Amino acid sequence: xxxxxxxxxxxxxxxxxxxxxxxxxxxxxxxxxxxxxxxxxxxxxxxxxxxxxxxxxxxxxxxxxxxxxxxxxxxxxxxxxxxxxxxxxxxxxxxxxxxxxxxxxxxxxxxxxxxxxxxxxxxxxxxxxxxxxxxxxxxxxxxxxxxxxxxxxxxxxxxxxxxxxxxxxxxxxxxxxxxxxxxxxxxxxxxxxxxxxxxxxxxxxxxxxxxxxxxxxxxxxxxxxxxxxxxxxxxxxxxxx
Amino acid sequence: xxxxxxxxxxxxxxxxxxxxxxxxxxxxxxxxxxxxxxxxxxxxxxxxxxxxxxxxxxxxxxxxxxxxxxxxxxxxxxxxxxxxxxxxxxxxxxxxxxxxxxxxxxxxxxxxxxxxxxxxxxxxxxxxxxxxxxxxxxxxxxxxxxxxxxxxxxxxxxxxxxxxxxxxxxx
Amino acid sequence: xxxxxxxxxxxxxxxxxxxxxxxxxxxxxxxxxxxxxxxxxxxxxxxxxxxxxxxxxxxxxxxxxxxxxxxxxxxxxxxxxxxxxxxxxxxxxxxxxxxxxxxxxxxxxxxxxxxxxxxxxxxxxxxxxxxxxxxxxxxxxxxxxxxxxxxxxxxxxxxxxxxxxxxxxxxxxxxxxxxxxxxxxxxxxxxxxxxxxxxxxxxxxxxxxxxxxxxxxxxxxxxxxxxxxxxxxxxxxxxxxx
Numbered sequence: 001x002x003x004x005x006x007x008x009x010x011x012x013x014x015x016x017x018x019x020x021x022x023x024x025x026x027x028x029x030x031x032x033x034x035x036x037x038x039x040x041x042x043x044x045x046x047x048x049x050x051x052x053x054x055x056x057x058x059x060x061x062x063x064x065x066x067x068x069x070x071x072x073x074x075x076x077x078x079x080x081x082x083x084x085x086x087x088x089x090x091x092x093x094x095x096x097x098x099x100x101x102x103x104x105x106x107x108x109x110x111x112x113x114x115x116x117x118x119x120x121x122x123x124x125x126x127x128x129x130x131x132x133x134x135x136x137x138x139x140x141x142x143x144x145x146x147x148x149x150x151x152x153x154x155x156x157x158x159x160x161x162x163x164x165x166x167x168x169x170x171x172x173x174x175x176x177x178x179x180x181x182x183x184x185x186x187x188x189x190x191x192x193x194x195x196x197x198x199x200x201x202x203x204x205x206x207x208x209x210x211x212x213x214x215x216x217x218x219x220x221x222x223x224x225x226x227x228x229x230x231x232x233x234x235x236x237x238x239x240x241x
Numbered sequence: 242x243x244x245x246x247x248x249x250x251x252x253x254x255x256x257x258x259x260x261x262x263x264x265x266x267x268x269x270x271x272x273x274x275x276x277x278x279x280x281x282x283x284x285x286x287x288x289x290x291x292x293x294x295x296x297x298x299x300x301x302x303x304x305x306x307x308x309x310x311x312x313x314x315x316x317x318x319x320x321x322x323x324x325x326x327x328x329x330x331x332x333x334x335x336x337x338x339x340x341x342x343x344x345x346x347x348x349x350x351x352x353x354x355x356x357x358x359x360x361x362x363x364x365x366x367x368x369x370x371x372x373x374x375x376x377x378x379x380x381x382x383x384x385x386x387x388x389x390x391x392x393x394x395x396x397x398x399x400x401x402x403x404x405x406x407x408x409x410x411x412x
Numbered sequence: 413x414x415x416x417x418x419x420x421x422x423x424x425x426x427x428x429x430x431x432x433x434x435x436x437x438x439x440x441x442x443x444x445x446x447x448x449x450x451x452x453x454x455x456x457x458x459x460x461x462x463x464x465x466x467x468x469x470x471x472x473x474x475x476x477x478x479x480x481x482x483x484x485x486x487x488x489x490x491x492x493x494x495x496x497x498x499x500x501x502x503x504x505x506x507x508x509x510x511x512x513x514x515x516x517x518x519x520x521x522x523x524x525x526x527x528x529x530x531x532x533x534x535x536x537x538x539x540x541x542x543x544x545x546x547x548x549x550x551x552x553x554x555x556x557x558x559x560x561x562x563x564x565x566x567x568x569x570x571x572x573x574x575x576x577x578x579x580x581x582x583x584x585x586x587x588x589x590x591x592x593x594x595x596x597x598x599x600x601x602x603x604x605x606x607x608x609x610x611x612x613x614x615x616x617x618x619x620x621x622x623x624x625x626x627x628x629x630x631x632x633x634x635x636x637x638x639x640x641x642x643x644x645x646x647x648x649x650x651x652x653x654x
Contacts, residue, residue, distance in 0.1 A: 070557075072565035079564035081557050093557065096550025103557075125546070129539030136535075139549055140506025146556040147480070147491050147503075147513070153563035154489035154607030155482035195564030245454075251418065365452045365520035367473070371418065396449055406417030409525075412454030 020087025025134045038114035048106040058121035060089045064109035080192040153195045161194040163233035178220045245363035245412040248385040248392040250404035251375045257403040258381040276333030276384040323355050363412035413445045426472040430497020448524040453517050461513040465504040468531035474521030478513045490605045563607050571606040573645035587638050595633045
């Protein structure tokens with residue numbers, strides 16, 4: 001399923017990585033050296049494999065989004081643990097602890113990526129402790145997003161979780177614009193990000209549309225009433241008479 | 242009521258403890274929030290010495306000159322015979338706590354009366370055992386009572402001095 | 413901490429026993445200790461993270477949990493249960509930001525504490541530590557990911573079985589085992605580790621007890637039939653009557 005590389009120059013890649021949290025601080029020469037260990041790889045939208053099947057390689061996403069999640073084989077339900085975007089790397093957990101990570105990877109869009117054997121990536125990180133200056137904060141962010149997911153799942157109802165998911169992906173300067181990262185996702189994909197199912201998310205969004213809180217335009221979810229959504233996310237309104 | 246946060250420093254020599262007390266006072270710490278524990282010289286067994294919780298200690302007979310400098314700085318002083326530890330001299334708010342412990346308000350299984358007093362101001366058991374050992378080997382405890390930020394500040398002052406170790410106890 | 417301190421040797425020994433710090437050279441451990449102060453916290457001490465995130469702590473004895481709560485419905489979820497040798501909070505060590513986590517001691521705890529900036533500086537000066545730190549972070553991330561997936565995908569029985577198994581040494585052939593760290597926790601506390609409530613956990617444990625899978629009495633939990641418990645963790649064919 002590995003497709004041929006789209007022509008994309010080294011310069012392009014470097015320019016792109018320079019704007020990502022993981023690689024922005026890296027010295028030019030170090031970045032060059034790092035890139036020399038990687039090969040390019042593309043995945044078609046919809047490709048869904050287990051982490052083991054991905055061949056124990058470490059990937060950096062250059063374009064497109066990737067869902068990383070777990071599935072309950074008995075019910076077929078999936079939960080998205082991470083929705084990764086250009087500049088993100090995976091699988092960080094198995095890079096860190098060397099154990100296979102029981103996750104499913106799914107290309108949400110056509111993906112263009114760089115990849116290198118896990119072992120190689122591990123060795124490279126060990127030889128370049130300076131990389132930790134951006135790698136450790138990146139890990140912190142990843143952990144934080146996991147903590148948010150777990151916390152929301154245990155503590156809040158679906159409406160609150162959905163409101164919180166949307167607010168976390170607001171464009172800070174332009175709240176009325178399409179959402180960051182989770183734009184044009186299906187209701188099923190949104191449901192997988194909050195541990196719910198399609199019908200529930202669908203019903204909730206329709207309800208919010210009738211209330212005038214959100215509006216859907218050409219598959220994009222747009223926020224009309226930020227204040228109301230904030231209240232729903234904080235669960236203020238629910239229990240007051 | 243003595244606050245349940247403290248900073249405890251252990252000293253080898255009484256002079257070091259005295260220097261530390263003066264240093265704390267210079268740094269603006271309240272003398273009424275400092276306690277000192279040390280071993281007395283008495284050999285013969287007294288069930289209990291005497292205690293006063295209000296006045297500044299003035300004179301301790303033959304030992305007065307020796308203790309005067311250090312103990313004169315602090316409020317309230319007492320002299321106890323603690324089974325297992327022997328003669329112990331205490332000054333500061335810990336005296337009141339220890340009196341309460343003696344009067345049965347805080348009996349904690351397996352601890353000496355001094356241990357019970359330390360326990361009731363928020364010091365955990367394993368630390369207490371260490372402090373009792375320190376007292377037995379003629380070392381001195383300097384205890385700063387206060388809120389969290391106060392005891393943290395005390396730690397920073399004491400950590401630069403001669404203390405064998407300094408520990409913050411929060412509850 | 414002063415190298416002459418009576419606690420120095422003891423703290424060194426504790427660090428040497430922890431997975432994270434065990435392979436450090438004595439001089440590196442001494443360097444950590446020289447930047448640290450020693451603290452004790454009483455059992456049941458609760459504090460919001462904004463009060464502690466500026467300092468880096470290493471637990472020497474006792475247990476601490478990091479959790480989140482919903483004040484509206486009073487529910488609580490434990491994100492991490494930490495034991496001796498665990499540092500906290502790694503979130504702030506990694507990205508230097510405060511975060512929404514509540515901290516609570518389960519026992520009287522002894523810990524080392526240093527300013528976060530010192531911890532970060534130490535980390536920069538000891539790149540060899542990454543060989544231990546990165547796998548440790550991987551393990552913590554994996555456990556958080558496991559918690560989130562379990563919450564989204566599995567019922568209470570499965571979550572409870574998985575929780576217990578996580579604290580049983582893997583690879584053991586014994587059927588009778590005592591789980592680490594969690595074996596003396598209240599049912600309420602166990603519920604807070606799997607996003608459930610006390611009565612549900614209580615009912616489930618009673619049920620397992622009748623089945624001979626576990627033995628639970630007065631705040632003490634033992635696994636009697638590990639194989640059977642593992643089955644409950646993986647499949648959902650066995651359902652308990654409501």
